[in-house]
Amino acid sequence: MKKTVALILLIILTQPLVFAQKRQSLNEDQRILHVLNRLGFGARPGDVERVKAMGLENYINQQLNPDKISDSAAESKLAELSTLNMSTAELYGKFPQPGQLLRQLQARGVLPDNLAEARENRVKGGANQKPGEMQKDDAMSGPEMKPDAPKNNQAQPPANPLDNEKYREAIQNYYRENGLQRPERIITELQASRILRAVYSERQLQEVMVDFWTNHFNVFANKGADRWLLPLYDRDTIRPYAMKKFSELLEATAESPAMLFYLDNFQSVSPDADNGRRGIFRPQQQQQQQRPRRGINENYARELMELHTLGVDGGYTQKDVQEVARCFTGWTIFQPRGGAAAVATVMPRDGERRNGRMRDAMQRTAGTFFFNQRAHDDGEKLVLGHKIPSGGGMKDGLMVLDILAHHPATAKFIATKLVRHFVSDNPPPALVDRVAATYKKSDGDIREMLKTIFFSKEFNSPEAYRVKIKRPFELVVSAIRTLGADTNGGPGTHQWIARMGEPLYGFQTPNGYSDAAESWVNTGGLLERMNFGLALASNRVQGTKVNLPNANGEQSKVLDEYLKSILAGDISASTRDALTKQLHQTDPPTKVVGLILGTPEFQRQ
Numbered sequence: 185m186k187k188t189v190a191l192i193l194l195i196i197l198t199q200p201l202v203f204a205q206k207r208q209s210l211n212e213d214q215r216i217l218h219v220l221n222r223l224g225f226g227a228r229p230g231d232v233e234r235v236k237a238m239g240l241e242n243y244i245n246q247q248l249n250p251d252k253i254s255d256s257a258a259e260s261k262l263a264e265l266s267t268l269n270m271s272t273a274e275l276y277g278k279f280p281q282p283g284q285l286l287r288q289l290q291a292r293g294v295l296p297d298n299l300a301e302a303r304e305n306r307v308k309g310g311a312n313q314k315p316g317e318m319q320k321d322d323a324m325s326g327p328e329m330k331p332d333a334p335k336n337n338q339a340q341p342p343a344n345p346l347d348n349e350k351y352r353e354a355i356q357n358y359y360r361e362n363g364l365q366r367p368e369r370i371i372t373e374l375q376a377s378r379i380l381r382a383v384y385s386e387r388q389l390q391e392v393m394v395d396f397w398t399n400h401f402n403v404f405a406n407k408g409a410d411r412w413l414l415p416l417y418d419r420d421t422i423r424p425y426a427m428k429k430f431s432e433l434l435e436a437t438a439e440s441p442a443m444l445f446y447l448d449n450f451q452s453v454s455p456d457a458d459n460g461r462r463g464i465f466r467p468q469q470q471q472q473q474q475r476p477r478r479g480i481n482e483n484y485a486r487e488l489m490e491l492h493t494l495g496v497d498g499g500y501t502q503k504d505v506q507e508v509a510r511c512f513t514g515w516t517i518f519q520p521r522g523g524a525a526a527v528a529t530v531m532p533r534d535g536e537r538r539n540g541r542m543r544d545a546m547q548r549t550a551g552t553f554f555f556n557q558r559a560h561d562d563g564e565k566l567v568l569g570h571k572i573p574s575g576g577g578m579k580d581g582l583m584v585l586d587i588l589a590h591h592p593a594t595a596k597f598i599a600t601k602l603v604r605h606f607v608s609d610n611p612p613p614a615l616v617d618r619v620a621a622t623y624k625k626s627d628g629d630i631r632e633m634l635k636t637i638f639f640s641k642e643f644n645s646p647e648a649y650r651v652k653i654k655r656p657f658e659l660v661v662s663a664i665r666t667l668g669a670d671t672n673g674g675p676g677t678h679q680w681i682a683r684m685g686e687p688l689y690g691f692q693t694p695n696g697y698s699d700a701a702e703s704w705v706n707t708g709g710l711l712e713r714m715n716f717g718l719a720l721a722s723n724r725v726q727g728t729k730v731n732l733p734n735a736n737g738e739q740s741k742v743l744d745e746y747l748k749s750i751l752a753g754d755i756s757a758s759t760r761d762a763l764t765k766q767l768h769q770t771d772p773p774t775k776v777v778g779l780i781l782g783t784p785e786f787q788r789q
Contacts (some may be wrong), residue, residue: 210646213752216240218649221789222606223247223638224388226662232752244638247389248631250427258385261673265373267415272441272551275412276522279367282355284521302354367412371405372675374415375688379673382661393426393630394418395657396605401437401492402696403446405689409521410442413551414689417442430598430628431589434492438585439553441517443484447694450516452481452509454561480561485509487694493588495597500568507565511572511580514560519550595623599633601699606637607648609700615642650788653701656684658789659713663720663781666750669730676726680719684712710782717781721774732773739769739776746776755785 210218216235220227223244235243246253262268267275286303289295295303359365382391398418405411421440425433437443444450485508489500555578565572565580570587572580588594599619603611619636626632637643654662660681664671671677681687685704691697698704719725721732735745743763747753763779780786 208646210644210649212236212240214649214754215644217752217754218644219244219638220388221650221662222392222643222652224392225382225658226665226789227752228665229668229749247387248427248635248638250387250390253387255385255387258381258387261380261384262377265377267370267373268377268419270415272412272416272522273519273548275370275415276519276550278363279365279370279412280522281367296358299354299358302351305348305350370415371411371689372678374418375678376673377418378657378688379661379671379677382657383664383671383673389634390423390426393634394422396602397422397426397433399691399696399699400601401433401443402691402694403442403689404692407446407692409445409551412522413440413442413445416440416551427631427634428629430594430623430630431586433630434589435582435585437492438488438512438515438581441520441551441553444515444517444553445520447484447487448481449484449512450520452484452513452515453479453556453559454510454513455479456561457513457559480506480509480513482506482509484512488584489588491694491696493597494591494593495600498591498593498597504568507567507572508584510561510563510565511567511584514556514558514578515581516554516556516559518552518554522550589628592620592624595620595628598628599623602633603637603642605652605699606634607640607643608651609702612642615640650785652789653704654787654789655697655699655704656681656686656713657688659684659787660716662789663717663786664728666781666786667720667730667732667777669720669728671725671728674727676728680712680716680725684716685709713787714778714782718775718778721777721781732777735773735776739767739771740764742773743767743776746773746780750777750780751783751785755783759783759785 213232213236216232217227219240220231220235224247238246267279270278286295286299289299290303378395382395385391401422403410403414403417405414417440421436421442422433425436441450482505485505488508489498489505490496494500557577560577560580562575562577562580564574567584568587568591570583572583576583596616599616599622600611603616603619607615615637618640619633622629622633622636642648660677663669664677678688682690686697716725720728720730723730733745733749735742743760744753747755747760763783766779767776
């Protein structure tokens with residue numbers, strides 16, 4: 185039955201909503217709903233009336249200036265998420281990766297006997313491991329966030345012989361005795377913060393832009409140290425610049441340890457350099473373990489032009505990629521994997537003065553950006569026809585960012601992505617041209633580009649109304665807001681977002697999640713969306729509480745009441761007929777609400 189319903193919805197979702205296209209213009213309520221859905225994550229109970237009272241244009245202008253909006257309610261929801269306010273070094277120290285920690289303790293000769301014995305037995309346990317089988321350092325980490333994880337009916341990989349119970353127990357005891365915690369908590373709290381802000385923040389457009397730029401400048405959480413580096417990526421890189429100038433945001437991402445690690449630029453060194461090891465505060469054994477591979481890495485240079493600025497057809501060549509990579513040699517990270525910072529947390533406090541200074545320095549600098557002149561290729565370069573003189577040092581990379589930020593192809597590429605996100609999967613060319621012109625005129629001011637979009641005839645047309653399919657994150661947040669539900673933003677919501685195909689920080693490749701309907705509209709995905717709607721309405725989403733509004737009377741009247749409270753009664757005749765056929769007189773309100781959350785009108789924004 186569910187598959188049949190999902191197939192019907194699949195057909196409906198791939199067709200335009202007829203009731204919207206018959207109108208010459210949107211009425212006032214529709215315009216308000218349109219703005220609440222596109223500039224934010226949907227309307228909460230009473231939002232339409234509130235916006236109507238203040239005036240739609242005033243509301244849009246208010247959202248364009250988030251710093252002037254009080255957001256105390258959302259901030260209070262984040263109070264218990266302690267990792268959000270910690271430095272990267274503190275995260276390394278409080279939530280160390282077990283394998284890194286043990287290696288550092290052993291290197292310093294302070295590995296406790298019980299841990300040494302457990303570690304030795306664990307290594308012996310891996311003697312029969314098949315060649316090429318992955319060894320898992322982190323005995324306490326949870327499953328990776330991979331969209332293509334094996335289903336229950338698929339063959340599971342063989343158990344890792346290095347993951348034995350005695351080893352895990354020894355690690356857990358050591359963590360408990362030293363006040364350490366499991367590293368997976370870092371991403372759990374970061375995901376929760378994203379959901380809580382999206383649900384409760386009055387700065388809705390700010391949160392939409394954080395989501396947009398986090399996806400544009402994608403970083404995968406389960407690549408090495410990025411689990412520890414992502415909280416500051418969100419806090420210090422994306423959020424402060426989400427509505428400022430694109431050039432400022434671009435520079436912030438280029439200097440972000442999370443991006444440097446994800447795209448391997450922290451290892452990129454000139455072949456003629458000495459690897460930059462001299463002058464870096466790092467114990468001798470650490471030098472051996474964290475010595476970067478010699479040579480230039482082109483990953484960041486390529487993605488910087490293809491995905492972050494110019495676009496795949498932006499006019500750059502492979503030679504430009506090579507030259508840009510040379511410009512960014514030496515852009516790296518102190519203690520990129522944080523092992524020394526982790527062990528510094530448990531080093532004796534009454535040790536030698538030198539060890540004390542070492543520990544303090546590690547706890548200040550681990551996981552931070554720095555430019556290593558010794559690893560930099562300081563020769564002359566030529567990027568997109570621009571000569572970059574020799575001897576520029578870090579200025580080489582900054583010049584590249586400036587060239588890219590002011591390139592006409594970047595203006596067109598960013599304008600196209602913004603219009604696709606806020607207006608239509610097929611961005612109207614005329615509006616793209618106007619937004620690109622605004623980019624050039626305003627020196628890439630993100631707020632000015634958004635203003636051009638929001639007050640355009642294309643954005644406010646019936647053709648743009650409910651044509652964008654909500655991605656899973658948008659769907660979950662909008663459903664919680666629409667029902668006036670209360671949530672802790674915890675794993676219960678994370679799991680549903682992941683089940684529908686969009687685990688936060690879980691996209692492995694740099695291009696990020698698709699913004700087009702074709703990536704999300706399929707029978708399997710729609711089944712999960714329907715299941716989520718029913719689970720939410722039935723209070724079966726852990727950590728989220730729904731109190732449905734009372735609705736009494738005949739089933740048709742109950743349906744009308746919920747349609748009014750959830751969709752402001754704005755539903756096509758074909759969708760209403762489909763809902764009526766699916767309902768029986770004895771169906772509980774939770775089923776009625778769950779099915780409404782699965783309608784094309786709610787699935788679209």
